[in-house]
Amino acid sequence: MAEIEQIRVSIKRPKDSLDGKVVGYIRSNPFGLEADYSQVITATLKNHWLPLALFSSGLRGEELRQIGIWAISQLEAQISMIRRTCGIAPDPLVVTSNISMQASNIVASDSLSVLGITSGNGQISSTDEEDEDDDDNDEFLDSQNYQEMTDIKRMFGWDKP
């Protein structure tokens, strides 16, 4: 029978350091959730890193999006818990996920993505030369026909077309 390959993480920290205090806190069964503290630690890691880890291992498309949505929800929940506990009012300037999605839709029809940079064969534009030779000049816009621009340029002594 094939044994499942295991990965072991073992971290040692002084008890009084911030790291030590965090682990101590998690072990103290906060909120009475009775979750195993190693589970809390891995859950925390997943909230933070899972989408990137899966992206790195090749996951794309809807599945990656779902994982992203899940992780963001977890992190947002955590943000709201920190706010309540520490008495921090929401910052109106902080871009929450909904707004930023809306915002990048405004900026470009395609949302920003790291895939946009790395994909393809290293060519930003793939327009083939062959099929465009004939229509290069017929759609060129000339500002000479635009009255306001010529008027303003004349005020600067730029009368030449």
Added chain:
Amino acid sequence: MNKKNNSKDYTKVAITIDLGTSCQKGIAQIYPDGVPIVLAMEPEIADLGVESIEYLSNQLVQDTTVWIGIGSEYYVLGALAKSMFAGTSAIRDLKYQYALPKVAAMLWLAIRRLGVKNPDIELYVHLLLPVGEASDGQTLRAKLAQNLKTGIITPTGRLKAKLRSFDVSPEGAGIMAYRSRNVNINYFQKSIGMLMLGYRNASFILSHKGNAIKAESTDLGMNWVVHQFVERTAVGLSKDDLRLISALAETTNNNFDALRFLSRKTKIEEINADVELFCRILPIVRKEYCRALWRWLRNIALMDEILVCGGTASFVRQELTEHFDGEGIPICWNGGMELPKYLDTMGLGDRIADAWASHISHIKFLDHELSYDRQDKPLVPDYYVQPFKSSKPDMEIWQRNGYITTSQK
């Protein structure tokens, strides 16, 4: 008339570029209804051998550093050009000389920052040049169009696009146009002055009934102030210290702390002595600068209004206001234009006022030519929040460091 209808769906990118000598600025947007973004790049440029490019291509792609290959010529622009290749901002050369690689670099930056993924791009370019460098832009247009057709080599691959318009305007034209549209007097029937105080020089234009009757430039820009300040203080300041300009500008907000960081002394008493010296010299230099300006502007004819713009203007705002008040000439700052509240100016503030006003002119021109009905919608909506700029570089840093081992190859 269209001979054939393009089956391809092109992404239209409209960009307005100001090749400033202290900072290259641009406003770019996806036309017609993308929200404009501000682009800024350090102005240094250096030409390189192809072997240096090999080294650069292994560096992290950053928005502050761009390299560009045009034909067999290579250039590096931005921060790295200065620090590594002793590039200059070409302050003594005509801006025109390096215009092609500089424009190409701004185009690359725009397409990247706008996140355009469509390989089929149409470009609408509006370029600002100093008043004294009048040009019809035909040569530059032809070169740019040709190179965009064959492809400009960039850090992220070959940039190909169709150049659909290319217009060159004098600096200040955008602000003049903005004012003429929004004031109740007919600008083309009046005497209008325009004073532009930039980094490199100062320009004055006098237009009477719509025609320029005076257009002059002098080297009385911010670098004159910096030069005088460094000479007078004589405590080892460097004219090339980028913090110097911002520190001097800060003093107009009564913030003299920034001057403290200019001191090269280590002991606290010596630093205090330096700051005291700076505070004593600065008003003198400011006064001399103004006197030089007035000397230059003497013999100005009567004007119905003077428009003042340029990054250096705010440095002497009070003095200018008093002066023109004394002359009985109404003064109008930046053409009375306010930057949109939610436009992220990348900390440039009023320094992008002219570029922004010119971009408005540019978009109006395109709307007119392409028959787009904007219905008075503002370019930057009132509810708009700029998306985080940092997301992309972060991703790349992570990739570079191996946190994300992308399987795309």
